[in-house]
Amino acid sequence: MLMGSSVSGRSVPPSVPGVDRNLDTSGHAAAIDVQGMNFYYGEQQVLFDISLKVPERSVTALIGPSGCGKSTFLRTLNRMNDLVDGARCTGLCLVEGQNIMDPAVDVVLLRKHVGMVFQKSTPFPKSIFDNVAYGPRVAGEKNRAVLAELVESCLKKAALWDEVRDRLHTSAMALSGGQQQRLCIARTLATNPKIILMDEPASALDPASTDRIENLIGELCSNYTIVIVTHNMQQASRVSHQTAFFFRGRLVECGPTMKIFTSPAEKQTEDYITGRFG
Amino acid sequence: MPTWAAQKISRRHETLIRWVLFVCAALSVLTTAAIIFVLLSNAVYAPGAKTAFFERVSLWQFLTTARWKPTDGPGGHFGIWPLLVGTLQVAVIASLVSVPAGLGAAIYMSEYAHPREREFLKPVLEILAGIPSVVYGFFALKFITPWVLKPVFGVLGLEISIFNSLSAGIVVGIMVTPLIASLSEDVIRAVPRSLREAAFALGSTRFDVSARVVVPAALSGILASFLLAFSRAVGETMAVAIAAGGNPLLTLNPLRGAQTMTGFMVHASTGDSAADSISRMSMYAVGITLFVMTLSINLLSGWIMRRYREVYQ
Numbered sequence: 001m002l003m004g005s006s007v008s009g010r011s012v013p014p015s016v017p018g019v020d021r022n023l024d025t026s027g028h029a030a031a032i033d034v035q036g037m038n039f040y041y042g043e044q045q046v047l048f049d050i051s052l053k054v055p056e057r058s059v060t061a062l063i064g065p066s067g068c069g070k071s072t073f074l075r076t077l078n079r080m081n082d083l084v085d086g087a088r089c090t091g092l093c094l095v096e097g098q099n100i101m102d103p104a105v106d107v108v109l110l111r112k113h114v115g116m117v118f119q120k121s122t123p124f125p126k127s128i129f130d131n132v133a134y135g136p137r138v139a140g141e142k143n144r145a146v147l148a149e150l151v152e153s154c155l156k157k158a159a160l161w162d163e164v165r166d167r168l169h170t171s172a173m174a175l176s177g178g179q180q181q182r183l184c185i186a187r188t189l190a191t192n193p194k195i196i197l198m199d200e201p202a203s204a205l206d207p208a209s210t211d212r213i214e215n216l217i218g219e220l221c222s223n224y225t226i227v228i229v230t231h232n233m234q235q236a237s238r239v240s241h242q243t244a245f246f247f248r249g250r251l252v253e254c255g256p257t258m259k260i261f262t263s264p265a266e267k268q269t270e271d272y273i274t275g276r277f278g
Numbered sequence: 279m280p281t282w283a284a285q286k287i288s289r290r291h292e293t294l295i296r297w298v299l300f301v302c303a304a305l306s307v308l309t310t311a312a313i314i315f316v317l318l319s320n321a322v323y324a325p326g327a328k329t330a331f332f333e334r335v336s337l338w339q340f341l342t343t344a345r346w347k348p349t350d351g352p353g354g355h356f357g358i359w360p361l362l363v364g365t366l367q368v369a370v371i372a373s374l375v376s377v378p379a380g381l382g383a384a385i386y387m388s389e390y391a392h393p394r395e396r397e398f399l400k401p402v403l404e405i406l407a408g409i410p411s412v413v414y415g416f417f418a419l420k421f422i423t424p425w426v427l428k429p430v431f432g433v434l435g436l437e438i439s440i441f442n443s444l445s446a447g448i449v450v451g452i453m454v455t456p457l458i459a460s461l462s463e464d465v466i467r468a469v470p471r472s473l474r475e476a477a478f479a480l481g482s483t484r485f486d487v488s489a490r491v492v493v494p495a496a497l498s499g500i501l502a503s504f505l506l507a508f509s510r511a512v513g514e515t516m517a518v519a520i521a522a523g524g525n526p527l528l529t530l531n532p533l534r535g536a537q538t539m540t541g542f543m544v545h546a547s548t549g550d551s552a553a554d555s556i557s558r559m560s561m562y563a564v565g566i567t568l569f570v571m572t573l574s575i576n577l578l579s580g581w582i583m584r585r586y587r588e589v590y591q
Contacts, residue, residue, distance in 0.1 A: 080475065083474075108481050108482070108483055111478065111480065115479065115480070118475065118476060120472050122470075122472045122475070124473065124477070124491055124494075125494065125495050134477075135480040135481060138480065138482050138483075138486045139481065187480065188479075188480070191481055
């Protein structure tokens with residue numbers, strides 16, 4: 001749906017191509033099913049009793065003011081918080097039916113399945129090719145032809161192939177900020193994940209690069225489950241099917257994006273999306 | 279006119295402080311200049327008297343012959359190769375010990391160790407670096423050679439001299455390990471955390487992150503630390519003079535004794551030959567060779583550091 005919509009006098013920007021905000025995801029299985037999650041940094045509790053379902057092959061946006069816990073929540077979904085000293089989590093977090101909080105879960109395998117793109121683009125100081133081939137290589141792939149094919153297809157999916165096809169073996173550090181971020185997305189795709197977590201993937205980019213990232217999300221969402229944290233509410237409304245509003249460590253409201261942005265059930269949500277605080 | 283504009287307060291102490299600080303800075307430059315002057319005036323050109331080493335022995339003989347016997351015969355034999363080979367042999371053995379140990383310790387401290395463990399390990403390494411080198415020399419002579427190397431090589435049927443470059447290289451390696459560990463750990467820790475997180479998020483194990491991302495990203499600094507350690511090993515004196523002995527043999531066999539450049543200089547400066555004798559002057563020629571060697575290694579390491587450094591925002 002490309003037209004701007006206006007319900008009850010409030011306008012919502014048109015969605016990017018590929019994101020149909022009227023898509024009924026009730027028939028989709030839950031790629032992620034979080035039940036009663038609490039999260040602590042040492043003594044301090046930062047997430048309170050979060051329950052949230054993410055339907056597969058759709059985009060879920062997490063919004064909320066700084067420090068509301070949305071990034072922390074995102075990072076529990078591939079257990080990135082394991083790297084933080086004193087982090088502790090209770091509750092259930094089912095990824096395709098498997099509780100990933102179980103200490104027996106192999107986080108290395110989990111992270112291949114649940115990829116992540118960060119706010120700051122983080123190309124490794126290697127060539128473009130070696131950046132994309134990194135994931136398959138740590139997974140044990142050595143065949144050059146297989147790697148070359150994979151690198152090409154991932155760069156194509158990330159809409160970067162045409163810009164870098166002639167310089168695959170030059171340093172990735174020489175790419176522009178927007179290209180670096182698309183490279184990071186290609187690198188994530190190369191591990192063949194089912195779910196991609198994005199932590200403010202465009203907040204450090206200029207408007208044109210942001211546009212390309214948003215369009216890319218539209219292209220990817222028919223094959224991947226995407227969870228995106230964003231500060232930019234326009235962006236959330238453009239790229240997502242479902243929006244979840246976090247405030248002070250609690251999930252205030254979660255629902256179809258059109259509903260959240262036009263007639264939210266909670267006053268706090270309405271205040272936030274209309275810019276009264278945040 | 280406002281009152282402040284008409285006044286000029288004398289701040290003579292500011293000027294004084296400036297000059298005191300300047301002298302402090304100049305002191306190290308002057309010392310270096312003085313050392314170079316002493317080396318050159320004794321080794322290359324002595325104004326007035328033709329007493330400088332290379333005025334009496336040709337550079338050609340110094341660089342191309344392979345016998346070092348300063349007191350042999352009327353003129354002595356001054357071929358630098360036995361000393362050079364002895365020095366490099368000890369430094370290479372030291373590197374074989376210190377590069378894996380130092381890099382391993384650096385990776386362990388920055389990537390694996392709990393912060394509390396690191397707080398314990400770092401000072402211990404610094405203690406290792408603070409032990410006087412004479413102690414290391416006797417450790418090699420009285421422990422490593424008789425109690426470690428002799429039994430091991432005895433089993434293999436090989437004979438090892440009391441003075442040998444292997445034991446000297448091993449203790450010098452132990453001595454410079456903290457240098458590599460500490461410098462490498464600094465550059466490894468400077469690799470942004472975001473790079474590690476990105477690698478973990480792609481399904482890396484801790485070892486993948488260390489070996490494929492962190493170490494390559496810090497490689498220039500790590501190589502520079504290797505070179506600095508090598509240069510330290512080349513310049514190390516007492517431990518080597520004690521452990522390797524003082525016999526300038528041209529041999530690549532590490533089980534035998536050797537004399538290094540620094541070892542010879544200790545020997546020559548404490549010997550009883552006359553102050554302007556040729557054997558005494560040869561010390562300066564060896565000194566200048568050593569100076570050129572370590573200076574070039576240090577410059578090379580600085581160049582690698584600048585040339586291959588990755589710049590992160």
